[in-house]
Every structure is written in structure tokens, then in C-alpha cells.
Amino acid sequence: MSSTPEVYLDSASSTRLHPAARETLLAALDRGYADPRRLHAAGRDARLLLDNARAVVAECLGVRPDEVGFTASGTDAVHRGLLGLTAATGRDGIVHSAVEHSSVLHAAQWRESPAHAAVPVDAHGVVDLAALAAAAGAHGVGAVALQAANQEVGTLQPVDEVELPGGVPLLVDAAAALGHAPLPRRWDALTASAHKWGGPAGVGVLAVRRGTRWTNPFPGDDGLEQPSGFPDVPAALAAAAALRAVLAERDEVAARQVPQVDRIRAAAAALPDVEVVGHPTARLPHLVTFSVLYAGGDEIVGELARRGFGVASGSACTASTLEPSHVLAAMGALTHGNVRVSLARETTDEQVDAFCAALAEVVAVIRGRAGL
């Protein structure tokens, strides 16, 4: 183990709590414990904090507070959002890009439908818009899901150019993008996850625009008031505070991260038989993925961890299943030797340079071990 603290380059999996969230959380912990539906003083206080959290998140998303609900997680928001759309339309078919988050794929698998379709992407991971529109027009389609940005390779999807048949709602999974890149405006339902933007875990966001037919697909009351049961009021407020702070500093942080990622892209691409994956420009500012031929993803992650760098991998040997990443497979990218680097807001140029040097060393060591 390295004696210096690990350089955390896995913000896309989960982000360190933003200082604004931490401050708010500590202050709210002593106040937001009561049931916000009760009429006593403690209940009213909790209600005030929860309403405040909803109002802030709504403002950040450009919607009204009653169009926003807090869920138990980003995954929960996707499940409720997507299945709530198909429940309301009465058509089970879900059309989605082939590179959506697993929560979308799982929601589609929940009920079988001949109208389900996974729409192909190009080598950069950009969805085929014509194929998406064609699939959405099939009989029995109740909803379409398209992410704002891809969680594994950072590619932005052309959501605002999506054209769908009337009556087919669009859910945009913004979990990877919110706080990092401007969001598309074209959506009927939108989901996100607070721990991806610097809020606490256990807070998902489901936004449903007025006029969109949506109903709670699971047992419980309808509406967005308490979709996943008793809300964690302090966490919701902390998530809202983090979101506001992150959006206020987004351009400044991105201006730092874009060239940092460009340096990592160039350093990775300069190594023999290493392929950088994902769109070079239409991408998230803080995320870069590449695949190293002849190296195991777990080997690279392990060797980098030994040198003090924490990164993720989409390779099968590092996943909970033996199947390789469906995202990399859909793009035709190499699925082994995969590394995803996602910068934090505080990542420095010096850390990026040290990472690039460590990467070159690690790749040489692993290749040497393989006899190549």
C-alpha cells in the first residue's frame, strides 16, 4: 500500500460528499427526524426542510417542486419512473439504447413484451436516432429510455434530437450527467442519483413533467410526495445543497477537467495497443475510458491501487457477473483490460500526471508478465 492517501479517480461510481452537503447534512440531522406529514412542530420543521429540498432540486432541473420526488436511490428512480410510464400508458414495451444503465435493462426485463427493443449505438456509443424512432413507433411501446450521458464511457446522447411518436413518453436517465454537463431539455420523466453529484447515498430523484401520464407502479400511494416511503429528510436536503453548489461551480470545474481528461486520453492512446473508448468531444468533462489489450481489468485496477490510484473497470473479471460490460460490447470495443477514470472536483494536474506515469508502468509490467 502507498503511504500517501489514495488518489480517488472513481467519482462516476460514487462521489465524495461535497462540502456544502456535509455542512447541510450535519445541520439537518438534528432537525429533520420527524414525519413531515404530521402537524406538530417537529413535523412542520421536517416538512419545511423537505419542501426546501424539493424546491431547490426543482429549480436546478428547471421544473416545479410538485414535479419532483425523492426516491430511495437512482436505481429506484429509474424503476419507478420507467415502469410508472408503462403502467400509465398500459403498454409494457420499453425501447432503450443498448448502452443504458443496468437499472433500465432490469426495468425492461420486469415484464416481457414483444415490443421491447435495445437500439444499437455507433463505435463512440452514440445511439442511432433513426432506429430509436422506428423502434418507438412499434405497436405496444409504452415508454422510451435514453440516458443524458453514458456512465461507462462518458458519451453524451443527442437527447434533444429524439423524435418520438405522439403518446410515447421519454425517460432520461441523467445520473451520469447531472452536475457535470448541461442536461437535455427534451424529456417527460428524468432520473438522477445524489451520490453521483456529491450528495449522500440513498437519495434518488424522479422528476415527471406535468401532463405526463405516470402512476406509481409499485404498492403505495400515487404521486411524487413520498414515492419510496418515509423520506430521509436530512439526506434529501444535503443532496439539494450539493446539487446547487455543484451546478454553481460546474463550468469552472469542467474547464479544469476537460484538459485533464484530454491529457489522460493522449497518454493512454500513446501506449501500444491501448484504445480510448467513447466520444472524444461530445462527452462528460471528467470521465475517460480505455481498454488495454492483453491485460485483465482486475490486474490493472489492482496494480494502480498498489500505486495509490483508485479507478474502476467494466471488464468481466471485475464485475459481479462473468459477462463483460454490455456497454463496451454494444460499441464493439475491447471488453478486457478496461479502465474507467473519473476525476473528482479537486483532482489536480499533478495527480493526473502521476496517474499517467503510473499507467504506463502498470501496462508494461502486466504485458511483461503475460510474455508479450
Next chain:
Amino acid sequence: MSADIEIDCRDLPCPRPIIELAKALPEVPVGGRIAVVARDPAARYDVPAWCRMRGQEYVGEELADDGAPRYVVKRVS
């Protein structure tokens, strides 16, 4: 599909089948074919990706006699 040589990577985990493929390539002449038999699910994507990255030609996939996937590559350089 016929092949000049066949390498048995049935029980090798990712990325070993691709490493063995790269090591065996020089053993076939340019224009020759090499077959990789591998159960590792990543090989389905990584054999074609290797061909693209290394400038070789991916011919296709079939099943070996025992049902294991068999990937055929043509050496073009």
C-alpha cells in the same frame, strides 16, 4: 470452418484466449486461418475487437464439436 491451426482456450479466463491468439498468430502464414475455441463470454467481443485493433480479419463464430464457441480469424498481415 477450416483453419490451419486451432488453439484450445476452453478453460482459460479473460484475457488469456486473446493472449494465446496473439502468440499463435506468427505460426500461420499470411492468408492462413487460426481458430480459437473459448468458453469465456468476453471472447465473443474481444476476438473481433482484437482483429480490428491488430489489422487482422475476423471470419466468424461457430460451435466446436463439444458445443464450445469457436472463433475463426484470417491472418492478413
